[in-house]
Amino acid sequence: MRRPLARALAALAATALFLPAVAGCSGEPAGLVIYSGRNENLVAPLIEKLEEHLGTTVDVRYGGSAELSAQLLEEGDETEAGLFLSQDAGALGALSKEGRLTPLPPATLDKVAPNYRSSAGDWVGVSGRVRVIAYNSEKVTAPPGSVHDLVKPEWKGKIGYAPANASFQAFVTGMRVLEGDEATRTWLKGLKANSPKAYDSNLNVLDAVDSGEVSLGLLNHYYWYEKAAEKGADKLRAKVHYLPNGDPGGLVNVAGVGLLKGADKQQSAYAQKAADFLLSAESQRYFAEETKEYPLAAGVEQAEGVPPLDSLQPPQIDLGRLDSLKATLAMLQDVGMV
Structure with missing residues (x-):
């Protein structure tokens, strides 16, 4: 967030005013609504592939991860979104702490090592x-x-x-x-x-x-x-x-996804498929090759020249605790x- 503290904190409250205008692709009702703290230029190619994978339109609303997390807390069960794609674990941790995320199935969680997913089982990292x-x-x-x-x-x-x-x-x-x-x-x-x-x-x-x-x-x-x-x-x-x-x-921080509590049945179903798609070999290779981030799902290697993640000695930390940005x-x- 590239602003002084007062503006940063004010933005948390003001997000509700601008989010409806920061909307996605189509005038038709979307099969899946995503709030994305990741930059549009970065993830747009993946969103196009995701639409093909789901066979439905995807409406992405972009913003800062902290602001979007605050907005989702304000919306509660009234949110239109099914999935939150966050740039960092802290924003996901804030939603988890307030019970705003739905538990993910073990088959999704187990694609990623425990230290790069929620200890509560309700969000998972997709790149590191x-x-x-x-x-x-x-x-x-x-x-x-x-x-x-x-x-x-x-x-x-x-x-x-x-x-x-x-x-x-x-x-x-x-x-x-x-x-x-x-x-x-x-x-x-x-x-x-x-x-x-x-x-x-x-x-x-x-x-x-x-x-x-x-x-x-x-x-x-x-x-x-x-x-x-x-x-x-x-x-x-x-x-x-x-x-x-x-x-x-x-x-080591992660970008990750969480399924939003309160989403309707269709949104939740598409959100789950989207989470699994972002952990697929295709998406993981995209993060490795295009952005040089670390793929987190087992079976996909980092880009050539980037040292393996398991060769590093990062601090051991529950990434969900990175939620105290204020x-x-x-x-x-x-x-x-x-």
Whole structure:
């Protein structure tokens, strides 16, 4: 969410005013209505394939995952939607906590490892992304071994990050869950004191690392692999470092889906088929090959050059607990980062 805290929180309440206008494809009644926190440019090809798979029209209403989650909580059983496709686990966790998701059948859940699905069995991840440190190989010979090292004086003025980006905020929420609010606030203050350079997006952070404007950058792994596929890895001065030993800076977050409680019988049936389609080999290959995200369903491998997910050492966390975005935004504002 690329806005100051006041606007971000106001947007949660205002979403009901704009959602009806952010609507999908056809004037005819849709067989399935999806609220999507994933970008239209990213998922539109999959939606077209989904319509063919279901044999019905699909109406997709796009927005930020946090705003859409808040909207669905407000709509309750009156929602027209059958499926929520979220960019991150936290928004799904917020719905799960309020009992707004329908339990998924074991056959759907079991396609994905337990740490990438709801512990309550009511949402499942469809693609994964890993937080990494990008570093300029001409300026940095040994990248930091922990995100906690970024508060050391040697990195003053040399770090790029995107504090208003949802993925950075999810990482901060993960640190709060893993290490507590006091430790997270202390780390944020230390990072702020090291004069990091703020950018609008992960991609801009990566470009700054590659150009040497900064030495290190905090971002999601797939930005580097997309750029490497476009330009050639050997043409990039930026390299990518996966943090070991369960470091909070190596959080694996997921995009996922949940079936909405209160949807009518037809919506629910189509939503279930849609969830299974997004976990199909066809969809999983799309995430791996087109976006360089991690496929989460068993049997589909990551893109060439991307390290296997089971070779990493991410922190162990219940991803549903990434639902406290408001508290994270308040903390970031308090330390002067948004």
